[in-house]
Amino acid sequence: MRLTLKIWRQDGPDATGGFETYTVDDISEDMSFLEMLDELNENLQARGIEPVAFDSDCREGICGTCGLMISGLAHGPEVTTTCQLHMRSFSDGEEITIEPWRAHAFPVIRDLVVDRSAFDRIIQAGGFISVDTGAAPDAAATPVPKVQADRSFDTATCIGCGACVAACPNASAMLFLGAKVTHLGELPQGQAERNSRVVDMVAQHDHEGFGGCTNIGECAASCPKEIPLDVISQLNKDLRVAARARR
Amino acid sequence: MTELIDGLYREGEPIADSKAPDGPIETRWERHQFENALVNPANRRKLSVIIVGTGLAGASAGATLGEAGYHVKTFCYQDSPRRAHSIAAQGGINAAKNYKGDGDSVYRLFYDTVKGGDYRSRESNVYRLAEVSPNIIDQCVAQGVPFAREYGGLLDNRSFGGVQVQRTFYARGQTGQQLLIGAYQALERQIAKGTVEMFSRHEMLELVVIDGKARGIIARDMVTGEIETHLADAVVLASGGYGNVFFLSTNAMGCNVTAAWRAHRKGAYMANPCYTQIHPTCIPQHGDKQSKLTLMSESLRNDGRIWVPKNAEDCDKDPRDIPEEDRDYYLERIYPSFGNLVPRDIASRQAKNMCDEGRGVGPAIVEVGPDGEEREVRRGVYLDFASAIERMGRESVESKYGNLFDMYERITGENPYEVPMRIYPAVHYVMGGLWVDYDLESSIPGLYVTGEANFSDHGANRLGASALMQGLADGYFVLPNTIRDYLAKGPFEPVAEDAPEVEEARRSVTDRIEHFLTCDGERTVDSIHKELGSIMWEYCGMERTAEGLQKAIGLIRELKTEFWTNVKVLGSNDQLNQSLEKAGRVADFLELGELMCIDALHREESCGGHFRAESQTEEGEALRNDEDFSYVAAWEYATKGEDAAELEPVLHKEDLVYEFIEMKQRSYK
Ligand SMILES: Cc1cc2nc3c(=O)[nH]c(=O)nc-3n(C[C@H](O)[C@H](O)[C@H](O)COP(=O)(O)OP(=O)(O)OC[C@H]3O[C@@H](n4cnc5c(N)ncnc54)[C@H](O)[C@@H]3O)c2cc1C
Ligand code: SF4
Ligand code: FES
Numbered sequence: 001m002r003l004t005l006k007i008w009r010q011d012g013p014d015a016t017g018g019f020e021t022y023t024v025d026d027i028s029e030d031m032s033f034l035e036m037l038d039e040l041n042e043n044l045q046a047r048g049i050e051p052v053a054f055d056s057d058c059r060e061g062i063c064g065t066c067g068l069m070i071s072g073l074a075h076g077p078e079v080t081t082t083c084q085l086h087m088r089s090f091s092d093g094e095e096i097t098i099e100p101w102r103a104h105a106f107p108v109i110r111d112l113v114v115d116r117s118a119f120d121r122i123i124q125a126g127g128f129i130s131v132d133t134g135a136a137p138d139a140a141a142t143p144v145p146k147v148q149a150d151r152s153f154d155t156a157t158c159i160g161c162g163a164c165v166a167a168c169p170n171a172s173a174m175l176f177l178g179a180k181v182t183h184l185g186e187l188p189q190g191q192a193e194r195n196s197r198v199v200d201m202v203a204q205h206d207h208e209g210f211g212g213c214t215n216i217g218e219c220a221a222s223c224p225k226e227i228p229l230d231v232i233s234q235l236n237k238d239l240r241v242a243a244r245a246r247r
Numbered sequence: 248m249t250e251l252i253d254g255l256y257r258e259g260e261p262i263a264d265s266k267a268p269d270g271p272i273e274t275r276w277e278r279h280q281f282e283n284a285l286v287n288p289a290n291r292r293k294l295s296v297i298i299v300g301t302g303l304a305g306a307s308a309g310a311t312l313g314e315a316g317y318h319v320k321t322f323c324y325q326d327s328p329r330r331a332h333s334i335a336a337q338g339g340i341n342a343a344k345n346y347k348g349d350g351d352s353v354y355r356l357f358y359d360t361v362k363g364g365d366y367r368s369r370e371s372n373v374y375r376l377a378e379v380s381p382n383i384i385d386q387c388v389a390q391g392v393p394f395a396r397e398y399g400g401l402l403d404n405r406s407f408g409g410v411q412v413q414r415t416f417y418a419r420g421q422t423g424q425q426l427l428i429g430a431y432q433a434l435e436r437q438i439a440k441g442t443v444e445m446f447s448r449h450e451m452l453e454l455v456v457i458d459g460k461a462r463g464i465i466a467r468d469m470v471t472g473e474i475e476t477h478l479a480d481a482v483v484l485a486s487g488g489y490g491n492v493f494f495l496s497t498n499a500m501g502c503n504v505t506a507a508w509r510a511h512r513k514g515a516y517m518a519n520p521c522y523t524q525i526h527p528t529c530i531p532q533h534g535d536k537q538s539k540l541t542l543m544s545e546s547l548r549n550d551g552r553i554w555v556p557k558n559a560e561d562c563d564k565d566p567r568d569i570p571e572e573d574r575d576y577y578l579e580r581i582y583p584s585f586g587n588l589v590p591r592d593i594a595s596r597q598a599k600n601m602c603d604e605g606r607g608v609g610p611a612i613v614e615v616g617p618d619g620e621e622r623e624v625r626r627g628v629y630l631d632f633a634s635a636i637e638r639m640g641r642e643s644v645e646s647k648y649g650n651l652f653d654m655y656e657r658i659t660g661e662n663p664y665e666v667p668m669r670i671y672p673a674v675h676y677v678m679g680g681l682w683v684d685y686d687l688e689s690s691i692p693g694l695y696v697t698g699e700a701n702f703s704d705h706g707a708n709r710l711g712a713s714a715l716m717q718g719l720a721d722g723y724f725v726l727p728n729t730i731r732d733y734l735a736k737g738p739f740e741p742v743a744e745d746a747p748e749v750e751e752a753r754r755s756v757t758d759r760i761e762h763f764l765t766c767d768g769e770r771t772v773d774s775i776h777k778e779l780g781s782i783m784w785e786y787c788g789m790e791r792t793a794e795g796l797q798k799a800i801g802l803i804r805e806l807k808t809e810f811w812t813n814v815k816v817l818g819s820n821d822q823l824n825q826s827l828e829k830a831g832r833v834a835d836f837l838e839l840g841e842l843m844c845i846d847a848l849h850r851e852e853s854c855g856g857h858f859r860a861e862s863q864t865e866e867g868e869a870l871r872n873d874e875d876f877s878y879v880a881a882w883e884y885a886t887k888g889e890d891a892a893e894l895e896p897v898l899h900k901e902d903l904v905y906e907f908i909e910m911k912q913r914s915y916k
Contacts, residue, residue: 011822012822012823028533028534028536029660030533030534030659030660031533031534031536032538032658034538035536035537035538038536038538038773039536042771042773042774045771045815045817045826046771048817049817050817050818051817051825051826053823053825055326056500057325057330057332057499057500057501058330058332058334058335058499058500059499059500059538059539059541060335060541060542060654061654061657062334062335062421062423062424063325063329063330063331063332063334063335063499064329064330065325065326065330080657084654084657084658086657086658086660088660109470109823110822110823113823115326115470116326116327117326117327117447119327120327120328120329120435120438120445120447123431123432123435124435124436124438124439125439127432127435128390128391128432128433128435128436129389129390129391129432130436131386131389131390131433132311132314133307133310133311133314133386133433133723133724133727134382134386134723134724135389136382136385136386136388136389136390137385137389138385139344139381139384139385139387139388139389139394139402140344140346140401140402142388143396143399143400143401144393144396144400145400146396146397146398146400149393149394149395149396149400152391152393153393153395153418153419153425156391156393156418156425156428157421157424159424160327160329160330183391183393184391187391187393189388189389189390189391190391
């Protein structure tokens with residue numbers, strides 16, 4: 001198929017960006033979206049034009065490196081990551097707009113690449129269980145009921161891609177936060193730090209410049225790992241409990 | 248040193264000492280830890296360690312050394328340590344817990360790993376790996392890794408390719424992700440405490456060696472292009488595997504050999520570089536614009552049955568219309584006791600054999616055969632769940648494999664609940680890597696290597712679910728207890744930022760960058776990488792011959808010249824420049840590919856993942872030659888002349904002695 005691509009190009013963090021229009025031919029529907037961009041980049045380089053910078057690594061939907069706004073939708077029209085989107089989701093002749101994640105807390109580095117280090121700093125604030133190497137009891141010593149174990153696992157599958165932030169009109173990262181708080185909070189091992197974790201992570205979230213949550217739900221709708229919206233209710237509940245405990 | 252052998256390499260002194268302890272195998276590690284010097288807690292803050300790579304092997308080491316109080320700097324090329332390639336591991340992690348009471352033990356895991364590695368690994372190392380494996384599970388559970396559990400709340404296990412006990416712990420099909428998130432969080436905790444300094448989007452491009460010791464690295468800030476010098480008392484490489492030398496592999500796009508190769512050029516030996524693992528259950532290639540291959544966990548082989556049509560005429564039929572009696576469940580037929588669970592190398596080679604025979608399925612792809620003629624071959628075999636669905640019900644199949652089925656459907660557009668999956672082998676893992684002794688120290692003092700980047704533990708073939716085990720064993724339990732013996736001698740003499748060795752290392756980095764940006768040729772980096780990949784896959788892939796390897800060496804040398812004179816890299820150094828990053832990696836892959844072929848050519852036997860067509864049994868099985876080849880091939884970097892156009896490496900042999908396990912010809916019949 002043949003496609004018209006309107007792509008955001010920006011030379012560096014401080015440069016002003018703008019859209020450029022390119023066309024690609026001979027795209028097969030079995031190609032992934034990023035393979036289509038690889039092909040574009042090969043063509044651009046042949047013409048002496050610098051390739052479009054975009055992030056990806058595993059290309060299996062698990063590392064969370066990739067992430068593009070595709071015609072206004074975070075990761076495009078399917079519930080998946082950009083790297084797992086295939087060209088069969090598009091039709092011949094279509095015009096596709098491609099932009100980076102847009103959020104104050106995710107500044108653009110170049111073209112479609114953004115800086116998501118704010119997520120790491122949120123984890124640093126409390127997204128862990130404090131146990132030094134070698135200090136662990138036998139793994140079988142703490143049974144975890146399957147229901148909790150499954151809920152913990154479901155929320156632990158967050159890949160830190162940032163689509164929830166990009167999709168949210170407030171650029172809030174509450175889904176990402178809620179997923180981590182639920183992952184650790186469902187487990188017996190996570191109880192000791194449960195209160196401080198949620199308070200510290202939320203404080204860091206606000207400090208990074210992410211917006212507040214007004215229950216719009218775009219985050220969960222765009223999340224490639226289908227992290228459920230109710231993790232945000234869980235987070236708010238934990239926050240209330242923690243506030244009471246402090247008093 | 249000998250004369251040039253086969254016009255390609257020389258043989259040097261054998262490796263005298265691997266520091267592996269002696270005595271009863273059960274007590275070696277404990278004794279060794281005791282004998283290794285301790286570092287007083289007050290001194291640790293004065294000692295600095297650089298860790299390149301924050302996958303399982305690097306993040307776990309970083310967290311543990313940080314907790315101990317050392318001053319740690321960690322580096323990764325991604326934007327966050329959470330994205331390392333370890334995240335993609337699906338199937339699980341082995342540990343000798345024997346929670347299932349099915350006769351597992353440390354000794355059995357040791358035995359299985361040595362046997363699975365086709366008797367080409369070091370006994371002491373493998374025993375230690377099995378010995379610390381239970382601690383890994385304890386550590387991970389304490390960190391909050393949500394392993395699969397049974398209804399009673401206890402941990403669940405499954406069995407995995409090549410073994411008959413259930414010792415594999417898993418987290419649905421996302422075990423690597425969950426383990427890495429655990430290690431990542433432990434690392435972030437240390438970053439918050441200030442014991443670890445993290446440098447994301449930084450690529451190591453050179454090693455700094457002073458007075459024969461590793462003392463630092465030169466790294467490029469991939470956002471600003473700044474070339475930075477980082478100095479320390481010791482350096483650890485945890486930079487992962489180099490499967491991307493084949494261009495198409497299941498590795499992440501950025502996986503590379505650069506960190507390891509730069510160290511190799513500075514004197515670290517590269518061991519068994521030709522030992523490559525080809526994974527049998529990957530999604531077949533869709534066309535020539537493919538950028539990478541996708542693996543599906545081989546746990547699928549527990550319940551799926553592999554077959555091809557008996558008759559070549561049936562190959563383009565709808566598989567559901569092929570009656571039972573016209574199907575060849577070839578693994579069950581050839582290996583009745585292991586069936587679909589034979590080790591990876593056997594499953595892979597048999598799939599290739601079936602397709603070579605003309606009984607492959609899926610789209611026919613044009614390829615150039617060993618005779619140089621173009622031909623059309625179907626490269627795929629069926630992995631069928633119809634009987635599993637009948638036996639267990641669709642729901643159980645879904646709960647066990649749902650995410651893998653979804654992934655398959657997303658990529659191919661076919662529904663595996665209805666139509667059998669198509670699979671084909673792909674490069675997946677490298678057993679080869681930098682040579683290390685029992686302490687995980689390379690041949691450069693003060694340079695340690697962990698995880699997939701080193702060669703230890705897996706011999707010529709790795710068992711499923713053992714790489715995650717090794718990465719975490721190295722990082723959490725082994726390295727922290729061996730590197731202290733070295734650090735106890737420090738802090739070492741401070742190094743000046745303008746020391747001649749530092750300046751030389753920086754110059755080598757900037758010269759290379761300058762060359763790429765001004766070469767102004769015709770070829771893109773990717774086009775050269777693809778060409779290298781197809782040479783490697785054809786001649787140094789699943790089946791290797793002396794003739795093919797010799798040809799490949801010639802082709803790679805020509806391609807190297809083409810690369811250095813005709814590559815085109817646009818843009819500049821002072822900004823994010825992904826073509827520039829790739830150019831550096833491909834430059835090193837080209838040299839590595841040459842060494843892999845030399846190694847494969849010199850090893851005139853088949854073992855594990857290395858299959859030499861000249862060395863097979865009458866039934867077409869790999870035939871080892873223990874008399875002549877039971878050694879580790881550790882290669883020292885050397886070139887013909889100054890300009891590195893041709894390698895002329897020096898081979899150092901480390902003899903493998905089996906005191907506990909009797910060497911047998913592997914048989915899975
Ligand atoms: C698809 C897939 C599935 C797998 N499934 C399993 C499984 O089920 N069980 C199992 O046991 N094993 C599995 N494996 C193998 C296993 O995942 C890997 O061998 C293991 O995770 C490697 O870990 P590592 O820490 O050594 O390296 P990696 O996780 O690859 O980490 C390498 C690190 O080095 C950094 N790095 C690399 N080069 C540089 C440089 N030049 N400068 C700076 N940083 C650098 C990277 O940024 C990264 O942080 C699988 C592998 C693949 C490909
Ligand atoms: S919650 Fe979903 S969208 Fe947000 S970072 Fe995690 S995986 Fe991505
Ligand atoms: S590249 Fe890893 S999730 Fe897309």
